[in-house]
Amino acid sequence: MPPLSKIWSHFTKLGHEATYKQERAQCNYCSHKLLAAANRCEQHLKKCTKVSHHVLNEYFQQNQNIITQSSQSENSISSTSSTSSSFSSSLSQATPLVNTSIINFIDRISSAEQQEFEILFATAIFSCGLHFSFSELKPIRDIFYSIRPALKLPSRKKLSTDLLKHVFETTKNQVTELINSAESLCLICDGWYIFYLFFLYF
Numbered sequence: 046m047p048p049l050s051k052i053w054s055h056f057t058k059l060g061h062e063a064t065y066k067q068e069r070a071q072c073n074y075c076s077h078k079l080l081a082a083a084n085r086c087e088q089h090l091k092k093c094t095k096v097s098h099h100v101l102n103e104y105f106q107q108n109q110n111i112i113t114q115s116s117q118s119e120n121s122i123s124s125t126s127s128t129s130s131s132f133s134s135s136l137s138q139a140t141p142l143v144n145t146s147i148i149n150f151i152d153r154i155s156s157a158e159q160q161e162f163e164i165l166f167a168t169a170i171f172s173c174g175l176h177f178s179f180s181e182l183k184p185i186r187d188i189f190y191s192i193r194p195a196l197k198l199p200s201r202k203k204l205s206t207d208l209l210k211h212v213f214e215t216t217k218n219q220v221t222e223l224i225n226s227a228e229s230l231c232l233i234c235d236g237w238y239i240f241y242l243f244f245l246y247f
Contacts, residue, residue: 050083051104052083052086052087052090052104053070053083053086055072055073055074055086055090055096055100055104056070056071056072056073056081056086057070057071057073058070058081059071059078059081062078067080067081068080068081069081070086072086072089072090072093072095074093074095074096075093075094075095075096077089077093090104091151092151092152092153092194092195094153094154094156094195101151152193152194152195153195154193154195154196159196159197162196163199163203163208164208164211164212166180166198166199167199167204167208167209167211167212168212170204171209171212177201177204177205178201180198180199180200180201180204181198181200181201185198186198
């Protein structure tokens with residue numbers, strides 16, 4: 046019988062919820078809800094930005110030791126009918142367990158990097174005149190996920206509120222700084238506007 050998964054010490058089982066046929070679980074660190082399956086929860090734990098490196102190392106190294114012990118147990122059972130010489134030979138040829146940090150295999154991103162990416166992405170959206178729902182298109186999300194899984198594209202709401210305000214204020218300050226540092230200014234108007242003023246005042 047396979048050992049019980051240790052993942053449930055990091056997740057809370059919620060049971061059945063409305064509109065979901067299967068049982069749900071919630072991450073104890075970021076409160077994210079997902080399918081109550083051990084493999085799904087492990088995938089989320091690797092990408093969760095709220096969990097510490099210490100917890101990740103402790104869980105995945107412990108899980109790796111359990112798998113190794115189970116594999117060694119199966120090998121010992123299958124070799125009980127062999128002679129003692131063949132048994133000792135198989136032990137001498139066994140590959141030693143390498144203690145590798147799980148952090149090397151997880152794509153993580155800091156809050157500062159995420160914020161910088163969102164500002165650059167929003168600036169590109171505004172400069173190119175793209176619609177705010179561009180970041181919610183599945184092909185676009187798939188492209189960014191294949192490049193950097195830890196990156197999270199901003200939603201259309203965030204693009205139209207916080208990021209828009211930030212980019213506007215930044216651009217406004219840059220323009221103001223250029224105007225204040227200029228030795229002379231030139232005001233250019235479109236022809237239709239001058240034509241309109243002419244008939245309005247004359």
